[in-house]
Each structure stands twice: as structure tokens, then as C-alpha cells.
Amino acid sequence: MKRFVALARVSSREQEREGFSLAVQEDALKRYAATTGGEIVRLYRIAETASKRDERKTFREMISFAKENAPKLDGLLFYKIDRAARNLFDYVELERLESDYGLAFVSVSQPTENTPAGRMMRRTLANMASFYTEQQSLDVKEGLARRVEEGWFISRPPFGYKNVRKDGRSIVETDPLDAPKVKRIFELYAYHSVTLDMLKKRLEKEGIEYKPSMPGFVRSKLYEILKDRAYIGEIEHRGKWFTGRHEPLVDFGTWRRVQILLGGKTYQKHQLTFGSELVRCGHCDHPVTGEIKTKKTKAGERSYVYYRCTRYTKPGHPRKRTTEPELDRQVLELFDRIKIQDPAVKDWFVAVLKAKTHDDGIASIERREDLQRQLTQAMRREQRLVDMRLDEEIDEETFADKRVDLSDRVSELKVNLEALDRGREEMTDVALKVFELSQTLRDRWLTAEPDVRRRILELVCLNCQLVDGKLVYETRKPFDVLAEGLKSAKNRGERI
Numbered sequence: 179m180k181r182f183v184a185l186a187r188v189s190s191r192e193q194e195r196e197g198f199s200l201a202v203q204e205d206a207l208k209r210y211a212a213t214t215g216g217e218i219v220r221l222y223r224i225a226e227t228a229s230k231r232d233e234r235k236t237f238r239e240m241i242s243f244a245k246e247n248a249p250k251l252d253g254l255l256f257y258k259i260d261r262a263a264r265n266l267f268d269y270v271e272l273e274r275l276e277s278d279y280g281l282a283f284v285s286v287s288q289p290t291e292n293t294p295a296g297r298m299m300r301r302t303l304a305n306m307a308s309f310y311t312e313q314q315s316l317d318v319k320e321g322l323a324r325r326v327e328e329g330w331f332i333s334r335p336p337f338g339y340k341n342v343r344k345d346g347r348s349i350v351e352t353d354p355l356d357a358p359k360v361k362r363i364f365e366l367y368a369y370h371s372v373t374l375d376m377l378k379k380r381l382e383k384e385g386i387e388y389k390p391s392m393p394g395f396v397r398s399k400l401y402e403i404l405k406d407r408a409y410i411g412e413i414e415h416r417g418k419w420f421t422g423r424h425e426p427l428v429d430f431g432t433w434r435r436v437q438i439l440l441g442g443k444t445y446q447k448h449q450l451t452f453g454s455e456l457v458r459c460g461h462c463d464h465p466v467t468g469e470i471k472t473k474k475t476k477a478g479e480r481s482y483v484y485y486r487c488t489r490y491t492k493p494g495h496p497r498k499r500t501t502e503p504e505l506d507r508q509v510l511e512l513f514d515r516i517k518i519q520d521p522a523v524k525d526w527f528v529a530v531l532k533a534k535t536h537d538d539g540i541a542s543i544e545r546r547e548d549l550q551r552q553l554t555q556a557m558r559r560e561q562r563l564v565d566m567r568l569d570e571e572i573d574e575e576t577f578a579d580k581r582v583d584l585s586d587r588v589s590e591l592k593v594n595l596e597a598l599d600r601g602r603e604e605m606t607d608v609a610l611k612v613f614e615l616s617q618t619l620r621d622r623w624l625t626a627e628p629d630v631r632r633r634i635l636e637l638v639c640l641n642c643q644l645v646d647g648k649l650v651y652e653t654r655k656p657f658d659v660l661a662e663g664l665k666s667a668k669n670r671g672e673r674i
Contacts (some may be wrong), residue, residue: 181217181279183219183220183221183253185237185262186222186223186257187262188225188286204223210284213334213348218255220240222239224411230449236468246428248280248281252282254272254283255284256284256285257285260306280643288303294305303560324590327420329420329421330348330423337356338357338359339352339353350422350424357427359381359386360428363400364409364428366380368436373629374400374401375627375629376627404436407433408424409433410429410430410619418579419582420499421578431592433588435475435593436592438594448627450467450483452505452642456632457642457644458642458644459487462645464487466488468483468484468485482501482502483501485501485502498647498648505649506623507674509649511621513619513620516619517620527659546595549594553592553595554585560581560588563580563581563667599642619634638653638654639652
């Protein structure tokens with residue numbers, strides 16, 4: 179009895195409708211094996227839902243099995259030539275099995291002989307199949323590119339939009355339920371001084387749900403929404419942005435403001451108070467990082483945060499780790515020293531803060547002049563670009579690319595100017611609020627989010643190091659006076 183290895187492949191629903199389904203192919207392959215007095219010892223299937231990786235894996239498994247068992251086999255069965263291989267490289271491997279291992283190549287619906295004329299016919303059919311596959315891929319890419327150029331998404335639209343069918347075509351409309359959620363997310367983050375964690379809690383408090391199956395927004399989803407240019411009416415395709423036909427949910431000024439507030443930083447799932455280079459190792463001056471360990475207890479799982487140097491495992495480096503509660507205790511000791519009990523001393527300290535913020539305001543004026551100069555130059559370049567397009571000195575694609583860059587730059591400079599002006603006006607108030615905050619730091623530290631804790635520590639301390647488990651730092655002026663005490667040997671009278 180002859181022994182065969184067979185392959186059935188379906189690559190699209192269209193081919194299945196034309197009669198090339200797996201069931202049709204399998205029946206034809208089994209009938210051929212039976213009529214020739216043989217059997218199929220191994221049948222490989224590649225369904226239309228298979229990914230390219232899975233499809234490639236199945237093909238390689240068939241080639242490997244055929245080579246290992248070639249002496250026991252009589253041939254390879256396929257329904258058609260174009261079902262055997264998707265490209266010429268794979269077809270060459272099948273021909274090598276025939277020439278080097280003696281395994282006949284059999285196409286049950288397109289029979290050919292193992293002769294020069296027969297092999298030429300097979301190669302012609304294989305070449306046509308390869309051309310069809312490549313051309314189809316090119317047509318699909320061109321179709322997708324045209325759809326994007328016309329202003330439509332090529333896949334599922336982002337949260338806040340939905341696909342609808344009109345006149346037999348899929349278009350995008352705003353989702354009446356989810357679109358207001360997106361607008362609220364941008365409004366809160368842009369104008370209400372919230373972090374991602376605070377934003378998540380604010381949405382929960384306001385009863386705003388992501389979707390019924392998962393009511394709460396996760397931080398990663400919020401970050402994804404806040405970074406998506408689709409909400410200002412654009413569509414991304416192959417690294418470029420195009421103007422979409424969908425309705426923008428956010429104005430460009432708000433969106434750009436959010437990007438500046440995000441700082442262009444990559445989203446991090448975990449926030450650690452003393453990590454991300456806030457503290458450095460006293461032994462080698464490398465950054466201190468944190469690690470979260472989960473331990474099982476009788477009451478359930480508990481998470482512990484340890485801090486150590488990033489070169490903790492290097493030979494000769496002290497293998498010392500410090501828990502987060504221990505570092506919290508040391509910070510709280512500092513805050514206890516900063517707190518002032520004497521009302522007269524508090525009044526003096528407020529006067530010093532006002533003088534200090536006035537000096538900082540002079541530096542901000544110089545910064546504003548520089549930003550204004552950059553803004554003027556960017557606006558002139560933007561106008562020149564428009565003039566060049568009107569005079570047809572540049573094409574539409576170049577104009578679109580440059581316009582996005584210049585518009586983003588102009589908007590960024592305007593927001594920076596606004597933030598600088600606001601900061602200069604509020605500098606004194608902020609300094610006074612920081613002082614007021616310093617008198618209640620212990621209570622606030624215990625309930626604050628990690629990013630707020632980091633901001634507090636950066637306001638009070640600088641050059642933080644971790645030395646043998648102890649947090650060593652310099653206290654910033656004028657907090658150093660409070661921490662050391664007004665009657666210390668380092669007292670400098672009225673100067674700070």
C-alpha cells in the first residue's frame with residue numbers, strides 16, 4: 179500500500195466559497211490516495227484563521243516529517259498547485275523533496291508528470307499563484323491607504339467612536355455613550371491638576387464606567403486615550419497622520435496641553451516613591467530602584483517594596499536592601515523637625531519665602547522672552563510654508579507633513595508661555611502654600627500618592643543618597659534652617 183503525506187490549505191473566505199474549503203480538499207485527497215491503492219499517513223491542515231506564524235510552522239513541520247520519513251513515503255499530495263505553497267521559495271523546497279528524496283509532487287486536480295515539460299507547467303502555475311498572492315497583498319495595501327486618505331479608519335475606531343454601515347460602507351460616528359467620557363477624561367487631566375491615579379479615582383467617584391464588563395478604567399487605558407491623536411480628528415497609518423472625517427472630541431489646544439503635562443514620558447505600570455533616579459547609591463552613585471515582592475501569609479498575599487542600587491548584584495557591591503516603610507520613617511523624622519511651633523518664627527519664614535520667589539521671577543522673565551522669540555520664528559515658518567503651497571512650490575504630502583510639525587511646535591510654545599506666565603503669577607502663592615504644607619507634611623505624606631510624595635521630597639530635599647540603608651540628603655533652602663533649628667551653630671542671622 180502506498181503511503182502519502184497531504185496538505186490542505188484555505189487562505190480566505192472567498193476561496194472557501196469557491197469550493198476550496200478544507201473539507202472539499204480533504205475528501206479529494208483521500209479519494210486520490212484510495213484510488214491509487216494507498217493511504218494518507220499524515221494530513222496537515224492550514225485554516226483561513228491561521229496566522230502567518232502558525233501557517234509557516236505547519237509548513238515547516240510537513241517538510242521536516244517528509245524528510246525524516248522519505249524512505250517510507252511515496253509522495254506529497256495537494257489539491258492544487260497554489261494550495262501547495264504561497265510563494266516560490268516554498269515551492270522550491272517541495273521540488274527538492276522530489277529530486278533529492280524521491281517524493282513525488284502530486285496535484286490531484288491539476289495532474290502533471292515528473293518530466294521537464296511537467297515540471298515547467300507546475301512552475302508556471304506556481305509562479306502565477308505567487309504573482310496572485312503578491313498582487314492581492316499590494317491591492318489590499320493600496321485599498322487601505324486610499325481609505326485612510328479619504329479620512330476613514332482601517333480597523334476598529336478608538337474608544338469614543340463606533341463603526342456604522344451606511345449605503346453599504348463602513349463609516350465612523352461618535353458613540354453617544356462613550357464620547358462624553360473621553361471629553362471628561364481630557365478635561366480633568368488638562369485643567370484639574372490630577373495624575374493618572376487621581377484621574378482613575380475621580381472617574382470612579384463620578385460614576386463614569388469604561389464598559390459594563392469592566393466598569394473601572396485602568397491606568398494603561400487612560401494613558402492610551404490621552405496620547406491618541408485620533409481625538410483631535412487625525413488617523414495614523416504607517417507612521418504618518420492624516421486628516422480624518424470623524425468628529426474631533428478634543429480641541430487641539432487641550433490635547434497639546436495634555437501632552438506637555440504627560441511630559442512625553444513612557445507610561446509605567448508601577449510608581450515607586452524613591453525610584454526613577456530620585457535617590458542614588460552612596461556606594462557607586464548609580465540610581466536606586468525598587469522591587470515589589472509578593473509573599474503569602476495566613477491572611478492572604480501581601481506585597482512588600484524594597485529599594486536597592488541598580489548595581490546591587492555586581493561583585494564587591496554591598497548587598498543591602500531597604501524597605502519602603504523604613505525610608506518613610508526617616509522622611510517623617512525630617513518633617514517632624516521642619517514643623518515650627520513658634521508663631522513669630524512662622525511670620526519671619528513667610529517673609530523670606532516672598533523675597534526668594536521674587537528672585538526666581540526675574541529668571542522666568544528671561545525664559546519667557548526666549549520662548550516668545552521661538553514662537554515668532556515658528557509662526558513665520560508656518561506662514562512661509564502656506565505661501566509655498568499656494569505657489570505650488572511643494573506638493574500636498576510634503577505640506578501635510580511639515581504643517582503638522584509646525585502646528586505642533588507653535589501650539590507647544592503657546593502652552594509653555596501660558597504655563598510660564600501662570601507659574602510666575604502663582605509662584606509666591608505656591609511657595610506660601612508649600613510652607614503651609616510643610617507644617618502638615620506628616621499627615622499628608624501618609625495618605626499621598628507616590629507621585630505626590632516624590633514632588634514633596636524634591637521640594638524639600640536634594641542630592642538624596644542611600645547609604646547602608648539610611649537616606650542621606652541636603653535639605654533645600656530655606657527648609658534647611660527649619661530642619662537644623664534657628665539656634666544651631668550654622669545659624670546665619672537674617673540671611674538664607
